[in-house]
Amino acid sequence: MTYEKELEVALLAVQRASILTKTVYSSHSKGTLSKSDSSPVTIGDFGAQALIIASIKHAFPEDEVVGEEDADDLRKNEDERKLVWDLVQAAKLDDSSAEDKIGGPIKSVDDMLTALDSGRSNGGRQGRIWALDPIDGTKGFLRGGQYAVCLALMVDGVPTVGVIGCPNLPIDDQAPLDSSIGADADDKEGKGVLFGAVKGEGATSRPLSKGALQQSKKISMKAVPDVRQATFCESVEAGHSSHGDNAAIASKLGITKSSVRMDSQAKYASIARGAGDIYLRLPVSKSYEEKIWDHAAGVVLVQEAGGEVTDAWGKPLDFGIGRTLKENKGVVAAPKDVFPQVIEVVKEVLGVKQ
Ligand SMILES: Nc1ncnc2c1ncn2[C@@H]1O[C@H](COP(=O)(O)O)[C@@H](OP(=O)(O)O)[C@H]1O
Numbered sequence: 001m002t003y004e005k006e007l008e009v010a011l012l013a014v015q016r017a018s019i020l021t022k023t024v025y026s027s028h029s030k031g032t033l034s035k036s037d038s039s040p041v042t043i044g045d046f047g048a049q050a051l052i053i054a055s056i057k058h059a060f061p062e063d064e065v066v067g068e069e070d071a072d073d074l075r076k077n078e079d080e081r082k083l084v085w086d087l088v089q090a091a092k093l094d095d096s097s098a099e100d101k102i103g104g105p106i107k108s109v110d111d112m113l114t115a116l117d118s119g120r121s122n123g124g125r126q127g128r129i130w131a132l133d134p135i136d137g138t139k140g141f142l143r144g145g146q147y148a149v150c151l152a153l154m155v156d157g158v159p160t161v162g163v164i165g166c167p168n169l170p171i172d173d174q175a176p177l178d179s180s181i182g183a184d185a186d187d188k189e190g191k192g193v194l195f196g197a198v199k200g201e202g203a204t205s206r207p208l209s210k211g212a213l214q215q216s217k218k219i220s221m222k223a224v225p226d227v228r229q230a231t232f233c234e235s236v237e238a239g240h241s242s243h244g245d246n247a248a249i250a251s252k253l254g255i256t257k258s259s260v261r262m263d264s265q266a267k268y269a270s271i272a273r274g275a276g277d278i279y280l281r282l283p284v285s286k287s288y289e290e291k292i293w294d295h296a297a298g299v300v301l302v303q304e305a306g307g308e309v310t311d312a313w314g315k316p317l318d319f320g321i322g323r324t325l326k327e328n329k330g331v332v333a334a335p336k337d338v339f340p341q342v343i344e345v346v347k348e349v350l351g352v353k354q
Pocket residue numbers: 039068133135136137138139140235236237239240241262263264265284285288290291294
């Protein structure tokens with residue numbers, strides 16, 4: 001298998017960071033650092049990014065990382081720095097040989113800040129670059145809904161390895177999907193999934209709490225013989241994806257079931273394992289540029305599970321031009337057999353010239 005070590009390191013790194021995020025999620029304040037309402041951040045985002053970058057740098061010192069966060073705030077604020085350091089020290093895998101594969105604990109506060117700051121790559125078309133979203137769906141995280149820890153390796157601008165930790169999704173790949181799925185505060189038995197995929201090698205899921213590679217099960221998208229029966233997923237946040245356009249598209253496709261609203265790349269993961277079918281993310285603002293860390297891991301997962309992903313014009317997503325998908329608008333993901341039908345209707349609704 002190609003990229004075997006990369007997949008293993010990514011799975012273990014995301015598993016360990018997910019343990020960290022779960023302790024923050026279950027705390028009353030959810031670690032909120034109220035900097036901005038439009039893009040909130042928590043101590044969990046900083047801790048998870050530091051842990052994951054430390055893991056990558058241990059295993060692949062030459063690789064670059066595009067991470068959502070940096071250490072500027074923590075360097076200025078001693079109280080926040082201490083909170084994050086306590087979190088980072090407490091998050092450990094059960095298995096010490098697995099810990100060793102990702103470099104063991106971070107040794108000092110300085111090492112933590114250095115790791116956190118190593119996510120400043122500008123991305124690009126050449127070489128090995130990881131895209132990292134330590135807590136994707138932060139608004140869902142704060143609301144007590146879905147969120148995801150997302151990591152992808154891009155090789156020469158192409159997402160090649162993708163790993164997503166979803167602490168609040170049911171382990172059961174077949175669990176029926178609705179907008180309230182797993183969105184309860186309790187850390188119930190049966191929750192928490194770790195997804196992985198390598199280009200050309202397929203996609204898998206396994207319980208997040210016992211992330212041993214041996215426990216992985218192959219996942220694939222569901223066949224959709226009649227698009228009218230499809231289940232489509234969209235953001236909870238109306239500011240992230242146009243609920244109106246999404247509804248118009250669903251209605252033109254003859255879909256009568258209401259959408260499943262879910263935060264984060266848990267949407268990509270859910271359609272990849274056939275719990276849902278279609279993911280629509282239609283732009284609200286003309287000027288917004290989607291971030292590569294919000295999509296890279298999910299795209300590998302869906303492609304490897306038998307799906308196709310493009311932007312709303314049907315153009316491939318271009319991950320090789322920097323930290324954003326600036327040549328694309330919106331995202332449409334669906335199983336290969338119904339994709340042509342879906343994208344035609346998307347273009348029609350958005351008035352894209354054929
Ligand atoms: N105006 C906008 N349009 C689309 N996406 C946006 C947006 N503003 C923020 N986002 C992104 O939407 C992501 C969440 O997506 P979703 O709605 O699918 O949960 C956020 O990730 P973070 O939560 O990591 O900041 C953020 O990067």
